[in-house]
Amino acid sequence: MSGYMLEAALEAGFAAAGVDVVLAGPIPTPGVAYLTRALRLDAGVVISASHNPYFDNGIKFFSARGAKLPDAVEAAIEARIDEPIGCADSAAIGRARRIDDAAGRYIEFCKSTFPTDLDLRGLKIAVDCAHGAAYHIAPRVFHELGAEVVAIGKEPNGLNINDQVGATVPESIRTFTLAQGADIGISLDGDGDRLVMVDRHGAIYDGDMLIYVIARMQNEQSRLPGVVGTLMSNLGFQRAIEALGVPFIRAKVGDRYVLERLEERGWKLGGENSGHILCLDRHTTGDGIVSALQVLAALRIRNETLAQACQDLSFYPQKLINVRIKEGFDWQSDRAISEAVASAESELADKGRVLLRASGTEPLLRVMVEGQDEAKVGNIAQRLATVVRSALE
Template sequence: MTKLFGTDGVRGTANVAPMTAEMALRIGAAVGRYFRRDGDSVHRVVIGKDTRLSGYMFENALTAGLTSTGMNVLLLGPVPTPAVGLLTRSMRADLGVMISASHNPAHDNGIKFFGPDGYKLSDAAEAEIENLVSQGVDPVPAGTIGRAKRIDDGRFRYVERVKSSFPRQMRLDGLKVVVDCANGASYRVAPEALWELGATVIPVGTSPNGHNINEGCGSMHPQTAAEAVVAHGADVGICLDGDADRVILLDEQGRVGNGDQFMGLMAARWASEGRLKNNALVATVMSNLGLERFLQGHGVALERTSVGDRYVVERMRQGDFNLGGEQSGHIVMTDYATTGDGLMAGLQFLAELVQSGKRASEVLHVFDPVPQLLKNVRFAAGQAPLEVDSVQAAISEAEGQLNGNGRLLIRKSGTEPLIRVMAESEDEAVLNASVEHVVSAVEAVVAQ
């Protein structure tokens, strides 16, 4: 069987292997058996989803698989990914499941898992579950089949938890906020939380129809929210992705501030207040060299990990760090949550605006990024372009072009069939040439 788990659970095109109802049922049975190995005590699992049409199919298939192994299922309906992490722990569940393909188009979907502590499963746990999927799992006797129940107040519990991360006694009165929910899982909770804290809310991307998640909106397409910020004279824009675990921020002029800028802002602030554990920020190899230099200037170390918020969280837990994230907008603050939470990060930025009395444009840009170029090359199933000699040679030549005055990062995406080619350099001519050289070599192999 082809490897199921990527960097963030199982993901692919809905109704195409491995993202079929049959496979979801098998995965549900396997993960149910994994978490119910003692076979005696009562076990429960919470399941959330985003707004994709295929979410209904996968919710039903997973429920069937899980209940067939005796797991009791609590169905949350559409909620953000961080809500599943939160409610898994607060409802004393053994397992949390989120049905979402995050920032991907509506035709994709995915399944990701949280353990009883609210953190995503380790590679080792996923490998065991994948082995159970391959072997098959025997169902429990008819008398011990699990039950399924709808939980109607999940989103309200999450809203209250998010609001509790906002400074006590502080309100957002007088702030006009555009919030783009990407027609995704946060389409109700994000506007509600902001309004309850006193903001004037201008909602964008809050009309999901099963097909329009991430379509021309959200963190992947912030221009829609940027236009709304300018048109309404808003103070700030908050752009979430389909499952609301990442955020891209906009200043009052509609200009984008990515995860690196936000992490730099918060790391410097927390370090000055003595709140930054072990005086370090955890980010991935994709974070800009400018962020690293900015942190050095504030006496803060940068711990780099592989790409994927789960690897950021693993390093944070290993080293007892409390702030980390990704350039793409996953922001993890373990003082408040067990996974990336776009809405919670947005509220922390709004708190910074209120405390400083400054405009978003004065707060959001904390360092000048080193020019960075990223290009993607799509490849077909069965191809392995990075293993071809001509591509390896092109990578070596590109590294020679940079000649120690920048960074080159080539990697295979863990969520899509893409080769990602990224470079950084102050010399933009060399930057463009090095990336194009590798991209051309990969494209030539893929076209064969």
């Protein structure tokens, strides 16, 4: 509900600074990235709770080319927040106008990323819009490409975004897909940049699985130069990508870091297991609708189901334990923790991996272990968590 209030505040602030403003109304985050680039604007701004509850509404920025800003640029902006505010002269204040066809423009863009010689006729698709910005867009995209579409999470009221629906609650699309007898289910988050899918039998497919489906198809069409995952990408996913003869590297957690590594290498495909998928041959940022269309295209081209597309993909068991830590605790310099990690890595050898990562939003240290042996993975994770707790004491 705070979105329109924040929109008015941003509009007034930009105009006061002499900046012209173009208002798009409710539209997914990647839609703003597209319009920023298509309209040759200097920047794009999104007001969104993203995948969070409505009260976590925040602001995202895009550069003129429709990409998220690097950390250094964001830090420079934050550093100026407390500086005195200046305004343009009255004759130089900015003007504002609203794009009445913003949703229509973005719908046509999404459809343009699907092969022109393919369609979705004969498919019944269930869509979960998370009561978010894609509620009036995602169903139309899939319908206009020929699918029969049934949807949930399409009645936003300002308070229910991501509330028991959307990509962070995949059970919602699973239940709905099964109840509707749909061929496939597509679940987006509140601002439309995450994607989770389910098949007609209710199996859930996360970002790693969906990237694999896209990667395999692209590699068959023209040699794929490489794929970028994150520190949280499953080791089984990495091994499956490498089995295709495709290089794989990891970035820090966060789609902006995936983007940085892709641009460094000149690669086009990467993402996170959470469902942020970047197809840079189609868009400049992660886009749940566009990513879903690439998966559907791969299934159409090979005439197969999601289960068949992922049959060579075997995930390693993974155990994640969150340990609450004190502010300022330097876990990276703790000798006991370092020795415990080294011991665990030696025990797993090349059949697993260990990751300790501090949360960016909470006082938590995430202890993650994965490997081929589920029991061993659980034991090692518990042992490492115990060492961390002891170090805190």
